[in-house]
Amino acid sequence: MQFIHNDLGQLHGGELIEVTLSSQANVKLMDSSNFSSYRQGGRHHYFGGHVTRSPFRLQVPNAGHWHVAVDLGGYSGSIRAGVRVLG
Template structure:
Protein backbone atom coordinates (compact mmCIF):
# COMPACT_ATOMS: atom_id res chain seq x y z
CA UNK A 1 0.00 0.00 0.00
CA UNK A 2 1.03 3.62 -0.49
CA UNK A 3 2.30 5.69 2.43
CA UNK A 4 -0.12 8.14 4.12
CA UNK A 5 -1.39 10.95 1.90
CA UNK A 6 0.22 13.72 3.95
CA UNK A 7 3.84 14.84 3.93
CA UNK A 8 6.18 13.61 6.62
CA UNK A 9 9.86 13.31 7.48
CA UNK A 10 11.13 9.89 8.56
CA UNK A 11 14.10 9.28 10.87
CA UNK A 12 15.31 5.69 11.26
CA UNK A 13 16.74 5.74 14.80
CA UNK A 14 18.04 2.15 14.55
CA UNK A 15 18.03 -0.09 17.66
CA UNK A 16 18.10 2.01 20.85
CA UNK A 17 18.34 1.24 24.54
CA UNK A 18 15.58 2.06 27.02
CA UNK A 19 16.18 5.48 28.56
CA UNK A 20 17.79 7.01 25.47
CA UNK A 21 16.38 10.50 24.97
CA UNK A 22 15.32 11.83 21.58
CA UNK A 23 15.45 15.62 21.17
CA UNK A 24 13.41 16.93 18.23
CA UNK A 25 13.80 20.52 17.04
CA UNK A 26 11.06 21.98 14.79
CA UNK A 27 10.51 25.36 13.13
CA UNK A 28 6.68 25.05 13.15
CA UNK A 29 3.89 23.17 14.92
CA UNK A 30 3.79 19.56 13.65
CA UNK A 31 3.09 16.08 14.96
CA UNK A 32 5.90 13.92 16.25
CA UNK A 33 5.42 10.19 16.45
CA UNK A 34 7.97 7.83 17.98
CA UNK A 35 7.23 4.21 17.11
CA UNK A 36 8.73 0.76 16.91
CA UNK A 37 9.61 -0.85 13.58
CA UNK A 38 6.40 -2.97 13.41
CA UNK A 39 4.29 0.15 14.08
CA UNK A 40 6.22 2.10 11.43
CA UNK A 41 5.37 -0.68 8.95
CA UNK A 42 1.69 -0.34 9.91
CA UNK A 43 1.97 3.48 9.53
CA UNK A 44 3.28 3.12 5.96
CA UNK A 45 0.46 0.65 5.16
CA UNK A 46 -2.13 3.11 6.55
CA UNK A 47 -3.22 0.67 9.26
CA UNK A 48 -3.80 1.46 12.94
CA UNK A 49 -0.50 1.96 14.73
CA UNK A 50 0.72 2.95 18.18
CA UNK A 51 3.17 5.73 18.91
CA UNK A 52 4.53 8.04 21.59
CA UNK A 53 4.19 11.78 21.00
CA UNK A 54 1.55 14.03 19.51
CA UNK A 55 1.28 17.69 18.54
CA UNK A 56 4.56 19.50 19.20
CA UNK A 57 3.67 23.12 20.02
CA UNK A 58 7.09 24.04 21.37
CA UNK A 59 10.62 23.19 20.37
CA UNK A 60 12.71 21.35 21.25
CA UNK A 61 10.62 18.38 22.35
CA UNK A 62 12.17 15.50 24.25
CA UNK A 63 10.89 11.93 24.25
CA UNK A 64 12.41 8.96 26.08
CA UNK A 65 12.75 5.51 24.53
CA UNK A 66 10.67 3.26 26.84
CA UNK A 67 12.11 -0.13 25.85
CA UNK A 68 14.98 -1.56 23.83
CA UNK A 69 13.85 -1.92 20.20
CA UNK A 70 14.36 -0.60 16.66
CA UNK A 71 12.72 2.85 16.68
CA UNK A 72 11.47 5.28 14.03
CA UNK A 73 10.51 8.93 14.42
CA UNK A 74 8.01 10.63 12.11
CA UNK A 75 7.50 14.40 11.90
CA UNK A 76 4.29 15.03 9.97
CA UNK A 77 1.97 17.85 8.95
CA UNK A 78 -1.38 16.05 9.34
CA UNK A 79 -3.82 18.73 10.56
CA UNK A 80 -1.25 21.54 10.19
CA UNK A 81 -0.35 24.10 7.50
CA UNK A 82 2.89 22.58 6.27
CA UNK A 83 5.75 20.24 7.02
CA UNK A 84 8.18 21.70 9.56
CA UNK A 85 11.92 21.64 9.10
CA UNK A 86 13.22 19.29 11.76
CA UNK A 87 16.33 17.82 13.29
CA UNK A 88 16.82 14.96 15.74
CA UNK A 89 19.52 14.41 18.33
CA UNK A 90 20.00 11.22 20.39
CA UNK A 91 21.09 11.64 24.01
CA UNK A 92 22.50 8.50 25.66
CA UNK A 93 20.56 6.94 28.52
CA UNK A 94 21.69 8.17 31.95
CA UNK A 95 24.29 5.89 33.47
CA UNK A 96 24.99 4.09 30.21
CA UNK A 97 28.56 3.76 29.12
CA UNK A 98 29.99 3.23 25.70
CA UNK A 99 31.58 -0.19 25.66
CA UNK A 100 34.78 -0.70 23.78
CA UNK A 101 35.49 -4.06 22.21
CA UNK A 102 38.96 -5.32 21.45
CA UNK A 103 39.88 -7.59 18.62
CA UNK A 104 40.76 -11.04 19.91
Protein backbone atom coordinates in the same frame (compact mmCIF):
# COMPACT_ATOMS: atom_id res chain seq x y z
CA MET B 1 0.78 11.39 3.49
CA GLN B 2 4.07 13.26 3.54
CA PHE B 3 6.30 13.01 6.57
CA ILE B 4 9.89 13.35 7.71
CA HIS B 5 11.41 10.04 8.76
CA ASN B 6 14.37 9.41 11.04
CA ASP B 7 15.53 5.84 11.54
CA LEU B 8 17.08 5.78 15.01
CA GLY B 9 18.23 2.18 14.70
CA GLN B 10 18.57 -0.19 17.61
CA LEU B 11 18.30 1.51 21.02
CA HIS B 12 18.54 0.03 24.52
CA GLY B 13 15.62 1.94 26.06
CA GLY B 14 15.85 4.91 28.37
CA GLU B 15 17.61 7.18 25.86
CA LEU B 16 16.30 10.71 25.41
CA ILE B 17 15.32 11.82 21.93
CA GLU B 18 15.35 15.54 21.09
CA VAL B 19 13.30 16.83 18.16
CA THR B 20 13.78 20.41 16.95
CA LEU B 21 10.96 21.79 14.79
CA SER B 22 10.58 24.89 12.61
CA SER B 23 6.85 25.01 13.48
CA GLN B 24 4.24 22.91 15.27
CA ALA B 25 3.79 19.37 14.03
CA ASN B 26 3.00 15.80 15.04
CA VAL B 27 6.01 13.92 16.41
CA LYS B 28 5.67 10.13 16.62
CA LEU B 29 8.19 7.75 18.15
CA MET B 30 7.38 4.22 16.94
CA ASP B 31 8.88 0.76 16.86
CA SER B 32 9.42 -0.87 13.45
CA SER B 33 6.08 -2.69 13.39
CA ASN B 34 4.06 0.45 14.16
CA PHE B 35 6.13 2.54 11.75
CA SER B 36 5.35 0.06 8.98
CA SER B 37 1.61 0.37 9.74
CA TYR B 38 1.89 4.19 9.87
CA ARG B 39 3.59 4.26 6.45
CA GLN B 40 0.78 2.18 4.98
CA GLY B 41 -1.89 4.41 6.53
CA GLY B 42 -2.99 1.77 9.05
CA ARG B 43 -3.57 1.80 12.79
CA HIS B 44 -0.45 2.43 14.79
CA HIS B 45 0.65 3.21 18.33
CA TYR B 46 3.25 5.84 19.13
CA PHE B 47 4.80 8.01 21.81
CA GLY B 48 4.63 11.77 21.39
CA GLY B 49 1.82 13.70 19.74
CA HIS B 50 1.06 17.24 18.60
CA VAL B 51 4.05 19.40 19.53
CA THR B 52 3.79 23.20 19.75
CA ARG B 53 7.15 24.02 21.38
CA SER B 54 10.65 23.20 20.26
CA PRO B 55 12.82 21.48 21.23
CA PHE B 56 10.69 18.53 22.28
CA ARG B 57 12.13 15.61 24.25
CA LEU B 58 10.81 12.13 24.84
CA GLN B 59 12.25 8.95 26.28
CA VAL B 60 12.61 5.64 24.44
CA PRO B 61 10.47 3.24 26.51
CA ASN B 62 12.31 -0.02 25.85
CA ALA B 63 14.91 -1.78 23.72
CA GLY B 64 14.20 -2.19 20.02
CA HIS B 65 14.51 -0.61 16.60
CA TRP B 66 12.95 2.87 16.73
CA HIS B 67 11.74 5.46 14.22
CA VAL B 68 10.63 9.10 14.51
CA ALA B 69 8.08 10.46 12.05
CA VAL B 70 7.17 14.16 11.85
CA ASP B 71 4.05 15.19 9.94
CA LEU B 72 1.52 18.01 9.68
CA GLY B 73 -1.51 15.78 10.23
CA GLY B 74 -2.80 16.23 6.68
CA TYR B 75 -2.57 20.03 6.72
CA SER B 76 -0.65 21.80 3.96
CA GLY B 77 2.62 23.52 4.62
CA SER B 78 6.23 22.67 5.15
CA ILE B 79 8.36 21.88 8.14
CA ARG B 80 11.97 21.29 8.98
CA ALA B 81 12.91 18.90 11.77
CA GLY B 82 16.09 17.72 13.39
CA VAL B 83 16.25 14.59 15.52
CA ARG B 84 19.07 13.44 17.76
CA VAL B 85 19.63 10.84 20.45
CA LEU B 86 20.90 12.52 23.61
CA GLY B 87 21.80 9.28 25.37
